[in-house]
Amino acid sequence: xxxxxxxxxxxxxxxxxxxxxxxxxxxxxxxxxxxxxxxxxxxxxxxxxxxxxxxxxxxxxxxxxxxxxxxxxxxxxxxxxxxxxxxxxxxxxxxxxxxxxxxxxxxxxxxxxxxxxxxxxxxxxxxxxxxxxxxxxxxxxxxxxxxxxxxxxxxxxxxxxxxxxxxxxxxxxxxxxxxxxxxxxxxxxxxxxxxxxxxxxxxxxxxxxxxxxxxxxxxxxxxxxxxxxxxxxxxxxxxxxxxxxxxxxxxxxxxxxxxxxxxxxxxxxxxxxxxxxxxxxxxxxxxxxxxxxxxxxxxxxxxxxxxxxxxxxxxxxxxxxxxxxx
Amino acid sequence: xxxxxxxxxxxxxxxxxxxxxxxxxxxxxxxxxxxxxxxxxxxxxxxxxxxxxxxxxxxxxxxxxxxxxxxxxxxxxxxxxxxxxxxxxxxxxxxxxxxxxxxxxxxxxxxxxxxxxxxxxxxxxxxxxxxxxxxxxxxxxxxxxxxxxxxxxxxxxxxxxxxxxxxxxxxxxxxxxxxxxxxxxxxxxxxxxxxxxxxxxxxxxxxxxxxxxxxxxxxxxxxxxxxxxxxxxxxxxxxxxxxxxxxxxxxxxxxxxxxxxxxxxxxxxxxxxxxxxxxxxxxxxxxxxxxxxxxxxxxxxxxxxxx
Numbered sequence: 001x002x003x004x005x006x007x008x009x010x011x012x013x014x015x016x017x018x019x020x021x022x023x024x025x026x027x028x029x030x031x032x033x034x035x036x037x038x039x040x041x042x043x044x045x046x047x048x049x050x051x052x053x054x055x056x057x058x059x060x061x062x063x064x065x066x067x068x069x070x071x072x073x074x075x076x077x078x079x080x081x082x083x084x085x086x087x088x089x090x091x092x093x094x095x096x097x098x099x100x101x102x103x104x105x106x107x108x109x110x111x112x113x114x115x116x117x118x119x120x121x122x123x124x125x126x127x128x129x130x131x132x133x134x135x136x137x138x139x140x141x142x143x144x145x146x147x148x149x150x151x152x153x154x155x156x157x158x159x160x161x162x163x164x165x166x167x168x169x170x171x172x173x174x175x176x177x178x179x180x181x182x183x184x185x186x187x188x189x190x191x192x193x194x195x196x197x198x199x200x201x202x203x204x205x206x207x208x209x210x211x212x213x214x215x216x217x218x219x220x221x222x223x224x225x226x227x228x229x230x231x232x233x234x235x236x237x238x239x240x241x242x243x244x245x246x247x248x249x250x251x252x253x254x255x256x257x258x259x260x261x262x263x264x265x266x267x268x269x270x271x272x273x274x275x276x277x278x279x280x281x282x283x284x285x286x287x288x289x290x291x292x293x294x295x296x297x298x299x300x301x302x303x304x305x306x307x308x309x310x311x312x313x314x315x316x317x318x319x320x321x322x323x324x325x326x
Numbered sequence: 327x328x329x330x331x332x333x334x335x336x337x338x339x340x341x342x343x344x345x346x347x348x349x350x351x352x353x354x355x356x357x358x359x360x361x362x363x364x365x366x367x368x369x370x371x372x373x374x375x376x377x378x379x380x381x382x383x384x385x386x387x388x389x390x391x392x393x394x395x396x397x398x399x400x401x402x403x404x405x406x407x408x409x410x411x412x413x414x415x416x417x418x419x420x421x422x423x424x425x426x427x428x429x430x431x432x433x434x435x436x437x438x439x440x441x442x443x444x445x446x447x448x449x450x451x452x453x454x455x456x457x458x459x460x461x462x463x464x465x466x467x468x469x470x471x472x473x474x475x476x477x478x479x480x481x482x483x484x485x486x487x488x489x490x491x492x493x494x495x496x497x498x499x500x501x502x503x504x505x506x507x508x509x510x511x512x513x514x515x516x517x518x519x520x521x522x523x524x525x526x527x528x529x530x531x532x533x534x535x536x537x538x539x540x541x542x543x544x545x546x547x548x549x550x551x552x553x554x555x556x557x558x559x560x561x562x563x564x565x566x567x568x569x570x571x572x573x574x575x576x577x578x579x580x581x582x583x584x585x586x587x588x589x590x591x592x593x594x595x596x597x598x599x600x601x602x603x604x605x606x607x608x609x610x611x612x613x614x615x616x617x618x619x620x621x622x623x624x625x626x627x628x629x630x631x632x633x
Binding site: 044213258259262272 | 363364365469470499500501502503504505507508511526527528529530532552553567570571572573574575576577578584585587588589
């Protein structure tokens with residue numbers, strides 16, 4: 001496949017801890033094609049952050065890659081020498097972090113930081129500055145020339161996040177990773193950011209891996225969605241398939257829980273009772289079994305594989321296997 | 327008589343007037359939501375009610391008694407009746423105290439020596455659906471949702487009449503968020519609690535609030551029953567806020583109304599209607615200053631309201 005940009009192939013990652021190995025990611029597979037927006041949805045502890053740091057190889061020292069590959073343009077990043085990896089980060093793959101208040105250096109002007117980030121470019125300082133101003137304009141900061149001289153505290157949270165996006169896009173990366181970029185922002189700003197991301201994605205034609213637990217944002221922005229639960233992919237597919245015809249009970253109930261769905265005032269809102277399993281001491285069988293309202297005997301003994309149901313729609317649930325459901 | 331009556335409350339930090347006159351009432355057993363962008367003054371309002379932020383002008387009466395500007399000594403007995411739930415669930419719990427100490431601290435502060443603290447801890451944990459053995463845990467051993475519930479337990483310890491909740495569901499996963507809202511709805515009905523909830527999550531407001539007020543630059547711009555506001559927002563800012571609510575449906579056709587620009591600086595409040603420069607519906611008349619007007623229980627500060 002020539003148009004595949006990033007392939008996560010059967011990736012398993014553990015954290016070595018005093019309590020034993022914490023199985024943070026297990027057998028993760030999905031891909032991101034060129035110029036596509038893929039959303040990763042999941043709740044706290046599902047492994048979203050481990051996944052991002054694994055792609056960028058910015059993992060904690062106790063991380064152990066147990067199996068699998070992270071192929072970027074066909075090359076396994078996990079095998080790359082650190083030197084080459086450094087050249088890739090920020091250039092081919094860049095990232096926007098969750099907290100816009102802590103992304104920028106507080107004692108350097110925004111202009112200085114935007115010039116510094118172009119350290120790989122051979123252009124003159126004036127050219128770099130002009131380019132920085134242009135990028136600020138592109139993310140909708142008014143009067144960009146003058147704003148370059150200002151410091152991070154002189155910008156609002158929404159503006160700072162837009163500046164972070166501008167900086168991430170300066171190198172025209174092939175892949176932009178956005179790690180909950182709107183979580184810390186108000187609804188109006190959230191919408192502003194996702195609309196801006198959509199425009200920029202068209203303009204720069206980069207792929208975006210968009211991590212969020214906000215289903216509304218995912219539904220609006222993404223082409224495809226990967227649903228994660230407790231360190232595993234439970235479902236993935238086209239955004240319409242996932243939201244209109246979910247094939248994993250976790251996905252279905254997660255969507256049910258979103259109060260954005262419920263237009264009339266509800267006395268009791270739906271929830272998913274129970275807790276995420278302990279990743280250091282995983283139960284056998286399906287990881288969602290304890291919280292699932294459709295669990296069968298087979299779910300206790302056998303881990304359901306992630307299988308393709310129809311074109312591009314994958315789910316890991318025994319309900320989708322005829323012989324098991326009978 | 328309203329349980330809480332906030333009237334023309336004003337707070338300034340030096341030249342920055344954060345609250346430019348906020349008025350609203352809360353009836354016994356009622357849930358009132360304050361909604362607005364970051365920096366609109368929501369948190370300052372409830373902190374000023376609780377006596378945790380200054381308020382130079384205006385009045386706050388609780389059960390008819392004036393409490394604005396009350397001294398710490400005067401406020402202490404009142405804190406039995408007005409409890410606060412803070413925004414950061416883990417940060418608002420002392421890391422060196424057990425959950426038992428944390429949720430029974432209000433009894434010690436109020437000098438209620440006759441209470442059996444172990445029994446109270448057990449009762450409170452049960453009330454918020456946490457297992458009794460959690461009493462011996464420390465805050466770092468809790469998940470975000472559990473820490474929230476400890477916050478609720480602590481707020482409930484003294485059986486208050488009013489709870490002030492600052493972003494009670496911020497940072498919670500959706501599956502847990504419902505749990506907390508259900509718990510708060512349930513407690514409100516059983517104990518007849520009144521609540522003031524601050525949130526920018528409009529989906530939450532719809533399910534918990536009886537009435538809501540929308541704040542912009544330290545003032546209310548619209549107020550009414552939650553139902554009326556969701557059905558027919560009259561102020562353009564409210565309309566913008568409601569339209570900026572991404573729906574979990576990829577085919578949802580949103581008639582989104584974009585807000586122009588950034589919130590203006592509180593140091594340079596715009597003349598006339600303060601929302602005018604960002605308002606997609608602004609008209610010539612909006613250069614005049616709109617007054618607060620109430621019709622059929624629906625308050626509005628707008629010279630060109632939407633129908």
